[in-house]
Amino acid sequence: MFQKVLIANRGEIALRVLRACKELDIATVAVHSTADADAMHVRLADESVCIGPPAARDSYLNIPAILAACEITGADALHPGYGFLSENARFAQILESHRITFIGPTSDHIRIMGDKIEAKRTARQLGIPVVPGSEGAVENEDEAASLASDIGYPVLIKATAGGGGRGMKVAHTAEELPHALATARAEAGAAFGNDSVYMEKYLGKPRHIELQVLGDGQGGAIHLGERDCSLQRRHQKVWEEAGSPALLPEQRAKIGGVVAGAMQKLGYRGAGTIEFLYENGEFYFIEMNTRLQVEHPVTEMVTGMDLVREQLLIAATGRLSVTQSDVTWSGHAIECRVNAEHPHSFRPSPGRITYFHPPGGLGVRVDSAAYQGYVIPPYYDSLAAKLIVAGRDRHECLNRLQRALDEFVVDGIDTTLPLFRDLVRNKDIRAGNYDIHWLEKHLKDGTAPSHE
Ligand code: ADP
Numbered sequence: 001m002f003q004k005v006l007i008a009n010r011g012e013i014a015l016r017v018l019r020a021c022k023e024l025d026i027a028t029v030a031v032h033s034t035a036d037a038d039a040m041h042v043r044l045a046d047e048s049v050c051i052g053p054p055a056a057r058d059s060y061l062n063i064p065a066i067l068a069a070c071e072i073t074g075a076d077a078l079h080p081g082y083g084f085l086s087e088n089a090r091f092a093q094i095l096e097s098h099r100i101t102f103i104g105p106t107s108d109h110i111r112i113m114g115d116k117i118e119a120k121r122t123a124r125q126l127g128i129p130v131v132p133g134s135e136g137a138v139e140n141e142d143e144a145a146s147l148a149s150d151i152g153y154p155v156l157i158k159a160t161a162g163g164g165g166r167g168m169k170v171a172h173t174a175e176e177l178p179h180a181l182a183t184a185r186a187e188a189g190a191a192f193g194n195d196s197v198y199m200e201k202y203l204g205k206p207r208h209i210e211l212q213v214l215g216d217g218q219g220g221a222i223h224l225g226e227r228d229c230s231l232q233r234r235h236q237k238v239w240e241e242a243g244s245p246a247l248l249p250e251q252r253a254k255i256g257g258v259v260a261g262a263m264q265k266l267g268y269r270g271a272g273t274i275e276f277l278y279e280n281g282e283f284y285f286i287e288m289n290t291r292l293q294v295e296h297p298v299t300e301m302v303t304g305m306d307l308v309r310e311q312l313l314i315a316a317t318g319r320l321s322v323t324q325s326d327v328t329w330s331g332h333a334i335e336c337r338v339n340a341e342h343p344h345s346f347r348p349s350p351g352r353i354t355y356f357h358p359p360g361g362l363g364v365r366v367d368s369a370a371y372q373g374y375v376i377p378p379y380y381d382s383l384a385a386k387l388i389v390a391g392r393d394r395h396e397c398l399n400r401l402q403r404a405l406d407e408f409v410v411d412g413i414d415t416t417l418p419l420f421r422d423l424v425r426n427k428d429i430r431a432g433n434y435d436i437h438w439l440e441k442h443l444k445d446g447t448a449p450s451h452e
Pocket of ligand 1: 286
């Protein structure tokens, strides 16, 4: 096992990784920007190193500073968390060449899955069903027009280097296509420094269902079931469930078998997520994330497994600690991403938390780096806390979530708690009857609450 792990991240995920390390008796190193000197991950780690000024590009994305922190502290492995450098193939490669274990997949697998065209091609070769669309990049308007008439409108133009829902535009008709192509390309160029785009059939009423996988890097791989992340705003997940209200256990076993088989063929190492859109009983691959995800706790709550512990064990030993038949699912779990944002306008609301009272009790988990008096800095994402609730079935889980949301108090800043209090009481949500467009429509209808 590792002696010392450097956690190249901040916020709740840095704490999450730190906790797993402590339970395995591994020493931890926190890194932080000057804005995060008082942050909880710095306080709880055994050692900490300041790696630069507030802007992420100068600190949490600063590869030389992070390498220097590894060297100064003698860390033998690095956990990247999610975001920041977690899907940066060059960073993984640099660590490999410095003999520091990157707790994640090989740089080759990160590179393949980071390019969405390459990822879809690979998925297809591995026998994973994909969304109908262009084989590769779409070069010009003529090519786009002929492709779109083959695929059938509406179509979606997506960024090859995409992430966070950026660089994505729908064309409902041939007339809309040139504009969609140009704006997607411009947005992709600005966001990712790469304006390559591709085309997909735009699905009208899909759910977003993703499968958690673990691989040992030597041909062994298992799946840990699905998460339903259909409740989204601007293609960003807001509320996640395990299992999906739309899937039966047999359907889980079937798609799980497909993805686990694919990861065995690929020789995938570590934790990963295969994302699908699901419509009319069919799964369509959209992308693979080669890292731990924000919503991983719902899988932990229904399987009883600690995913970060599994990541650490795989990285250290090259073995999985369990076989597929050891994995069982019990009950239901839901995660709400409580953001420091106005619940109606979604404007970021950084600042001092003057009062913080997280909920508790059976089946309630709060993953957060916030505390009373903590100042949420304006430089990073707005996730203030993840509220994760489990119950023996979905009904119990929803009732427990409702009372946990009512207990949760965060004063001094705006949060999205009122939105969740509205959602948990909504009849469509109660019935599990929603797709990826449901939340946007609900917000537009004005039925969502304004700030309390
Ligand atoms: P990103 O990497 O930017 O998050 P994804 O490919 O994962 O992009 O897609 C994000 C979300 O966008 C999906 O969860 C879904 O809501 C929507 N989306 C993506 N592809 C399609 C599609 N072909 N049809 C309809 N919606 C889509």
